Amino acid sequence: MVRPSWIPMFAIVATCALVSATPVRADDDVKGEVDASKMGNLDQHDLTVCKTKTGDNLSCGPAAAVNSFVYLEKMFPSIYGETLAPLSKPLGQALGQVTVGNLLGGKDFMQTAAPGGTFWDNFYKGKQDYINDKDPGSTLFDQETNPSAVWLADQLNHDSDVEILLNFDSPSFRGHYVTVTRISYDSLLGFGVLYFVDPLDGTVHHADITGDTAQLDITYVRPDTKEELRGRIVRGAGEFARGVPEPATWALMLSGLGLVGVGLRRARRRHLGSTGSVTEVSRSQLSH
DSSP states (O other): OOOOTTHHHHHHHHHHHHSOOOOOOOTTOEEEEOOGGGSOOOOGGGOOTTBOTTSOBOOHHHHHHHHHHHHHHHHOHHHHTTSSSOOSTTTHHHHHHHHHHHHHTSTTTTOOBTTTBOOHHHHHHHHHHHHHHHSTTOEEEEEEESOOHHHHHHHHHTTOEEEEEEEESOTTOOEEEEEEEEEEEETTTTEEEEEEEETTTTEEEEEEEEEOSSOEEEEEEOTTTOOEEEEEEEEEEEEEETTOOOHHHHHHHHHHHHHHHHHHHHHHHHHHHHHHHHHHHHHHHHHO
16 A cells, blocks of 8 residues: 655644744844734822822832733634623723722732732732733743843743742832843843833833843832832743744744645646656557
8 A cells, every 4th residue: 555645744733733832043032022012001009009108109029910911802802702801891901900000909919018019929829810810721831040041031932921030129119010021132242131011010121131140130210209229030930821822833833834735736747747657658558
């Protein structure tokens, strides 16, 4: 029995799908990006969940999470719809963001409270619990201590939403959450730029980052006071929509399908050619 010539081509597709989907990059050039226009624009000052007696607002954790929820809904509408944050009427995006932010910061999720704000474990678990409550099974979660530039870039290149916790030596501003949108880092020089939505005003900003794979330092300027602070990126969290093929996997599968198409066309040509020769032999025999 002759095996059809297209079978090896499907084996190629299967093999491609199993190949590691880690993005290919030069060792000294680390880049990752998501669509910043899909992010939320919640300003933490619009939340009431954690205001101090002096008027400070410590709700950066819930606000950063809400801005990432908006991204997930706009990036993967068929998966999330508006289960995480109501963006349409009657509430609309602005009021919907505030409603979810105050809920997230409450005792059922992140337990945001003065004077400490949102502790990391409460932030990460609170976000998991909220997503799993609103849309069970929809999301894969990951976290990293002292996240490297490579980890951040890989998360972004997989279309994850990424929050990081910044730590500073300032006694009045010791920690801050932001939602990352882009990183460009030269590991050979140990220098790069990080872009993020800052919940202090709900818009995109950037900061210089330096260091190595063990620890990334950041030079951060507060958008409200313009104070320059030097700190470190100490924690990172990434959430990815379950069931969405990774970008590199899409590329490999499409490449494999292309090879299948080429194989089928060649097989068809060989089949047509062999059919023609048989016909000529039959005619020759009849003429004798």
